[in-house]
Amino acid sequence: MNPNFVNRRKFIKLSVAAGASIAANYAGVQAAENVGRKTVAMPERILGRTNIKLPILSMGVMRADNQAIVRAAYHSGIFMFDTANGYQNGKNEEMLGEFFTGKKRESFMLATKVKESVGDDAASKFLEKFEISMKRLKTDHVEILYYHALSRPEEVNFSPVVEAMVKLKEAGRAKYLGVSTHSNEPGVINAAIDNGNYDVVLTSYNFTQSHRGELDKALERAVNAGLGTVAMKTMAGGYLDREHTRKVNAKAALKWAWQNPHIHTAIPGFTSFDELEECLEAAAHPELSEEEREFIASTSCQHGLYCQGCKSCIAQCPEKLPIPDIMRAYMYNYGYNSPMLAKSTLLELNLADHPCRKCASCKVTCTNGFQIAEKISDITRLQYIPKDFLV
Ligand code: SF4
Numbered sequence: 001m002n003p004n005f006v007n008r009r010k011f012i013k014l015s016v017a018a019g020a021s022i023a024a025n026y027a028g029v030q031a032a033e034n035v036g037r038k039t040v041a042m043p044e045r046i047l048g049r050t051n052i053k054l055p056i057l058s059m060g061v062m063r064a065d066n067q068a069i070v071r072a073a074y075h076s077g078i079f080m081f082d083t084a085n086g087y088q089n090g091k092n093e094e095m096l097g098e099f100f101t102g103k104k105r106e107s108f109m110l111a112t113k114v115k116e117s118v119g120d121d122a123a124s125k126f127l128e129k130f131e132i133s134m135k136r137l138k139t140d141h142v143e144i145l146y147y148h149a150l151s152r153p154e155e156v157n158f159s160p161v162v163e164a165m166v167k168l169k170e171a172g173r174a175k176y177l178g179v180s181t182h183s184n185e186p187g188v189i190n191a192a193i194d195n196g197n198y199d200v201v202l203t204s205y206n207f208t209q210s211h212r213g214e215l216d217k218a219l220e221r222a223v224n225a226g227l228g229t230v231a232m233k234t235m236a237g238g239y240l241d242r243e244h245t246r247k248v249n250a251k252a253a254l255k256w257a258w259q260n261p262h263i264h265t266a267i268p269g270f271t272s273f274d275e276l277e278e279c280l281e282a283a284a285h286p287e288l289s290e291e292e293r294e295f296i297a298s299t300s301c302q303h304g305l306y307c308q309g310c311k312s313c314i315a316q317c318p319e320k321l322p323i324p325d326i327m328r329a330y331m332y333n334y335g336y337n338s339p340m341l342a343k344s345t346l347l348e349l350n351l352a353d354h355p356c357r358k359c360a361s362c363k364v365t366c367t368n369g370f371q372i373a374e375k376i377s378d379i380t381r382l383q384y385i386p387k388d389f390l391v
């Protein structure tokens with residue numbers, strides 16, 4: 001094991017150590033943060049035309065709820081921290097803002113995401129949310145601002161929001177612009193390339209995706225067009241079953257994603273020191289072992305808890321329910337063990353009470369074989385559970 005990997009014991013030591021410094025690459029400017037930062041050697045890739053050199057491992061902060069894990073990641077050499085306006089009702093951004101207060105701005109990179117539906121007032125609502133994010137993050141700018149959770153080219157090209165984002169970039173409030181996507185990823189990525197205003201794409205990318213041929217082509221095209229590429233959902237839900245008897249091999253899943261040179265960095269959402277250590281070990285030695293190759297080969301056709309985002313279900317449903325998003329909430333709850341995240345995902349969808357109540361039987365045949373109505377009935381109960389009872 002690499003002696004620089006951070007576990008709880010080493011983290012305590014790192015927290016009290018002072019004086020060592022490292023050079024962090026950021027847009028050609030080298031900066032040092034003298035707070036005992038002891039980095040793990042990880043391969044680096046250039047994030048497209050941003051020219052930012054990043055370790056292949058970044059942090060998806062989404063589910064982390066304490067500064068200790070962020071501190072451990074930072075002190076391990078992780079440079080980019082990815083959050084969103086909606087995560088943990090803003091507490092996620094607040095935690096990052098607290099943690100990074102007083103640290104040299106060049107020693108880390110922040111990415112946040114704002115979600116806003118196409119419609120009247122979308123641009124003003126988007127800007128309002130962005131300003132709230134800045135207050136929580138205690139900063140005047142982020143390195144990457146994503147238009148969040150898009151699945152249609154019309155959203156990517158929705159000019160009121162795109163123009164608002166471009167103005168933020170011109171004002172230096174967002175150094176680079178991006179889109180994030182969990183479904184119809186190839187369509188969204190291709191639209192982002194063609195739009196010309198986006199610098200980075202953040203996409204679901206994992207070994208279980210049935211459309212990865214198409215996705216790989218879109219990523220290659222993005223990189224050739226100069227965009228940076230960031231992978232999320234690399235763990236395909238974390239578990240292959242609701243009962244947690246079949247865990248995804250996290251190292252294998254990450255290494256599989258990094259095999260693609262058109263993925264510049266990945267943002268796994270580790271929430272414990274053990275998970276962080278696992279990710280760091282994978283990044284330090286990104287070649288797949290024989291055992292890891294076998295895991296990928298034997299599980300890549302299993303759908304587990306991960307919805308492919310193919311959207312073929314929506315047309316079949318008379319209520320046109322946002323089934324892929326509901327399935328994502330299901331994965332957050334039963335795969336990530338994060339009912340709070342599942343609930344906030346559901347609340348963003350503005351679902352009616354008991355959304356399937358008008359159907360005597362479900363009309364949807366899911367390409368993954370999911371029992372859709374059953375899963376919807378199960379997960380939407382979370383909407384009625386007070387937040388105080390959830391984690
Ligand atoms: S058909 Fe199944 S896999 Fe495809 S988006 Fe709908 S729920 Fe997900």
Ligand code: SF4
Pocket residue numbers: 316317318319320321355356357358359361362363364372373376
């Ligand atoms: S039961 Fe099936 S078809 Fe009916 S609303 Fe629910 S998801 Fe749609």
